[in-house]
Amino acid sequence: MKRVAVVGVGQTKFRTRRDDKTHPELTYEAMNKALEHANLEIKDIEAIAYGTMDPFDGIYLPERWDVTSGGIGKPFMKISTGGTTGMTTGLAAYEHVASGVFDIAMAVCTQRVGECVDAQPVLNTAVCPIFERYSGAGAISVAAIQATVHMHKYGTTEEDLAWVSVKDHKNALKNPNAHIKLDIGVEEVLNSPMVSSPLKLLECCPRSDGAVAVIFASEEVAKKIRDNPAWVIAETTISDNYYAGDRPDLSYWDTLAIAGRRLYRHAGVDNPKKDIDVAELYSPFTIQEVLELEALRFAEKGEGKDLAREGVTFPDGDMPTNPSGGVLCTNPIGATGLVRLAEAALQIMGEASYQIPDVNVSLAHAWGGTLQFHTLMLLSSKKKLK
Amino acid sequence: MKVGIVGIGITDFKIHDEPFYNVAYVAAKKAMEDAEIERREIDSFILGGYDNLGVGRTISNMYVAPAAGGYLRHEIRVSEDAAFALPLAYMRVKSGLSDVAIVLGFGHSSETPVELVELQSLDPLFHRDLKLSLQMGYAMQSYVYRNSFNVSEEDTAKVVVKDRKNALKNEYSFLKESISVEEVINSDMAVYPLRRPEIAQWCDGCVAFILAEETTAKRINPDPIWIKGLGWTYDNYFMGTRDLSKLFATAKAAEMAYGMANLKPSDIEAAEIMDLTSDYHFMILEALGFAEYGKGKELIDSDFPVNKSGGALCTNAYGSTGAFLLANLALQIREGEIEKGIAHAMTGIGQNAAIAILSS
Numbered sequence: 001m002k003r004v005a006v007v008g009v010g011q012t013k014f015r016t017r018r019d020d021k022t023h024p025e026l027t028y029e030a031m032n033k034a035l036e037h038a039n040l041e042i043k044d045i046e047a048i049a050y051g052t053m054d055p056f057d058g059i060y061l062p063e064r065w066d067v068t069s070g071g072i073g074k075p076f077m078k079i080s081t082g083g084t085t086g087m088t089t090g091l092a093a094y095e096h097v098a099s100g101v102f103d104i105a106m107a108v109c110t111q112r113v114g115e116c117v118d119a120q121p122v123l124n125t126a127v128c129p130i131f132e133r134y135s136g137a138g139a140i141s142v143a144a145i146q147a148t149v150h151m152h153k154y155g156t157t158e159e160d161l162a163w164v165s166v167k168d169h170k171n172a173l174k175n176p177n178a179h180i181k182l183d184i185g186v187e188e189v190l191n192s193p194m195v196s197s198p199l200k201l202l203e204c205c206p207r208s209d210g211a212v213a214v215i216f217a218s219e220e221v222a223k224k225i226r227d228n229p230a231w232v233i234a235e236t237t238i239s240d241n242y243y244a245g246d247r248p249d250l251s252y253w254d255t256l257a258i259a260g261r262r263l264y265r266h267a268g269v270d271n272p273k274k275d276i277d278v279a280e281l282y283s284p285f286t287i288q289e290v291l292e293l294e295a296l297r298f299a300e301k302g303e304g305k306d307l308a309r310e311g312v313t314f315p316d317g318d319m320p321t322n323p324s325g326g327v328l329c330t331n332p333i334g335a336t337g338l339v340r341l342a343e344a345a346l347q348i349m350g351e352a353s354y355q356i357p358d359v360n361v362s363l364a365h366a367w368g369g370t371l372q373f374h375t376l377m378l379l380s381s382k383k384k385l386k
Numbered sequence: 387m388k389v390g391i392v393g394i395g396i397t398d399f400k401i402h403d404e405p406f407y408n409v410a411y412v413a414a415k416k417a418m419e420d421a422e423i424e425r426r427e428i429d430s431f432i433l434g435g436y437d438n439l440g441v442g443r444t445i446s447n448m449y450v451a452p453a454a455g456g457y458l459r460h461e462i463r464v465s466e467d468a469a470f471a472l473p474l475a476y477m478r479v480k481s482g483l484s485d486v487a488i489v490l491g492f493g494h495s496s497e498t499p500v501e502l503v504e505l506q507s508l509d510p511l512f513h514r515d516l517k518l519s520l521q522m523g524y525a526m527q528s529y530v531y532r533n534s535f536n537v538s539e540e541d542t543a544k545v546v547v548k549d550r551k552n553a554l555k556n557e558y559s560f561l562k563e564s565i566s567v568e569e570v571i572n573s574d575m576a577v578y579p580l581r582r583p584e585i586a587q588w589c590d591g592c593v594a595f596i597l598a599e600e601t602t603a604k605r606i607n608p609d610p611i612w613i614k615g616l617g618w619t620y621d622n623y624f625m626g627t628r629d630l631s632k633l634f635a636t637a638k639a640a641e642m643a644y645g646m647a648n649l650k651p652s653d654i655e656a657a658e659i660m661d662l663t664s665d666y667h668f669m670i671l672e673a674l675g676f677a678e679y680g681k682g683k684e685l686i687d688s689d690f691p692v693n694k695s696g697g698a699l700c701t702n703a704y705g706s707t708g709a710f711l712l713a714n715l716a717l718q719i720r721e722g723e724i725e726k727g728i729a730h731a732m733t734g735i736g737q738n739a740a741i742a743i744l745s746s
Binding site for chain 1: 405407431436437438439440442443444445447448449451452453456457458459460461462463464465466470473474476477478480481482483503504506507508509510511617618619620621622623624634638642734737738
């Protein structure tokens with residue numbers, strides 16, 4: 001397998017609506033920024049993996065239009081896997097290079113959730129029309145059930161969860177691309193309107209428009225592009241079964257735990273808390289960061305709730321999460337995973353908007369479906385961890 | 387290191403009434419039985435097919451991944467035709483990230499009014515108000531092609547006759563009705579200049595392939611079918627910028643595939659091509675390098691085997707048509723009829739192409 005590194009990252013500003021640009025213009029903006037970051041031109045890009053989740057954008061198969069942003073005549077494939085789309089698009093671009101078929105490939109994801117009246121009914125069309133669709137459950141209700149079960153089992157409080165929101169919102173203030181920028185405290189979170197009990201408005205992600213691009217290069221090429229690339233150490237993706245009702249225990253994200261175990265084994269990570277310096281987690285709802293911290297072994301079962309409150313996951317804590325502001329502050333759904341990967345890469349390069357000091361290893365994560373999929377990627381400033 | 391196909395599973399291609407994950411399951415199961423391996427031996431599940439409006443289900447990999455056997459395994463979905471998923475599976479295996487992978491192509495067009503759905507793929511600024519359906523786009527290309535190269539109704543009718551004749555002998559094909567040149571020419575005009583039998587009809591079906599790295603492949607099957615060349619690309623979205631008499635994406639993807647395989651068109655012994663219309667049949671053969679531009683019609687009476695499967699004109703399950711053609715090509719190699727062949731797929735109005743060269 002060829003060694004591969006992230007050598008360029010580009011993001012647009014994420015907003016409720018980006019009426020100033022068309023779908024391919026947003027794609028073009030992110031691609032251009034990534035090219036500028038890597039000091040490359042579009043002719044240098046040999047292949048493109050493009051990702052989006054069509055149902056939100058008011059256009060079906062937008063890749064056909066978006067290919068005009070620089071992909072015409074290049075190997076170009078569209079990836080779409082739900083919430084994990086961004087990460088799986090990054091993974092696909094990575095595989096283009098890891099296979100040795102290409103030396104430089106770009107992942108680009110564009111999403112315009114602002115085109116859609118309400119994302120929740122759209123998401124409900126993903127579940128089985130025979131058994132689960134009539135529940136009307138969108139993503140928020142499912143996360144609310146996760147929170148309720150976690151509270152029941154481990155005594156997690158609304159205040160514990162509010163601290164996750166406070167942390168992400170404070171971090172987003174430093175990110176010029178972040179969508180929601182609010183300087184808030186625990187009281188504001190607790191007093192915000194209830195969306196789906198126990199989750200309140202400030203514990204739920206926005207719906208964002210925007211695009212992101214990430215350039216992957218082989219070792220020989222990466223060395224010529226920059227002296228601080230983010231090397232891809234390991235990746236993994238996992239699928240659970242189709243039915244949300246079949247998840248064995250909503251207080252513990254066991255599929256993520258299995259995926260994490262595989263990732264750590266491939267990477268040679270023995271102690272995630274010690275070996276990983278920063279994590280960009282896909283947590284559109286506060287409770288999900290708690291579950292992710294536990295599944296990925298940054299906290300023991302039932303103890304993930306304490307980390308934000310105790311400051312552990314704040315930028316100056318022992319295990320910073322989402323210094324970009326995370327999904328709680330920016331969620332262009334099919335692009336969000338690639339934003340995680342982009343931000344994790346910037347932390348390795350030392351160029352993040354809210355830079356954590358001395359980052360050698362960073363983790364990027366996305367989940368998708370009705371709690372069905374996870375994709376993980378581990379990046380490092382070193383070519384190998386061990 | 388080579389990557390080989392060691393198992394093939396094809397479902398019936400028809401209008402399926404049962405829950406569609408059952409159909410996906412059947413394809414995957416058949417491929418595993420064909421390779422004589424168990425689900426647990428497959429580490430990566432690469433799905434190919436459409437989403438939401440195109441299959442009536444948002445995040446379609448949610449139901450297809452478990453049906454294919456992807457429980458607690460790596461899964462990913464490549465959109466457009468499943469033929470685009472083959473390169474990704476190939477690269478995953480070639481990189482060493484996977485030993486044994488499955489590609490599952492799914493097409494469920496009966497769940498959704500495809501013509502209306504495809505109208506939503508038109509950009510809202512320039513094209514949507516034109517209400518340019520797929521078939522109207524096909525017809526524009528046919529009109530330009532026929533006028534550019536003096537292609538007659540008899541020429542294109544012969545394609546339908548030939549594909550239909552081949553489909554009669556293919557157990558998997560959807561449309562099994564023989565037709566004569568006169569019947570084609572006297573049939574209803576669908577979208578000028580295309581008559582009804584000259585445009586592919588929709589059906590449903592799934593196809594699965596099991597791919598393995600060379601050493602593992604030989605353990606599973608002493609005679610794998612090797613993936614020698616792959617090519618995939620897109621043309622410009624704006625039809626006004628294109629030469630509609632030619633298929634740029636097909637020609638470009640073919641160039642990549644021939645280069646990777648280190649082969650030329652004259653080395654290829656058979657082709658399976660996604661002839662969504664009778665004119666496309668000629669246009670694809672020309673773009674693949676089997677005839678000069680405008681002379682594809684000369685191949686209709688030649689010995690060069692094209693679409694022994696019956697082609698897309700007889701089997702077109704929106705999303706898995708290219709995978710169906712690829713599977714039929716692989717079966718011809720397995721049966722020893724040919725050693726090297728090419729399979730072609732495209733979607734939209736001839737905007738893109740995914741091509742694979744297979745060999746024994």
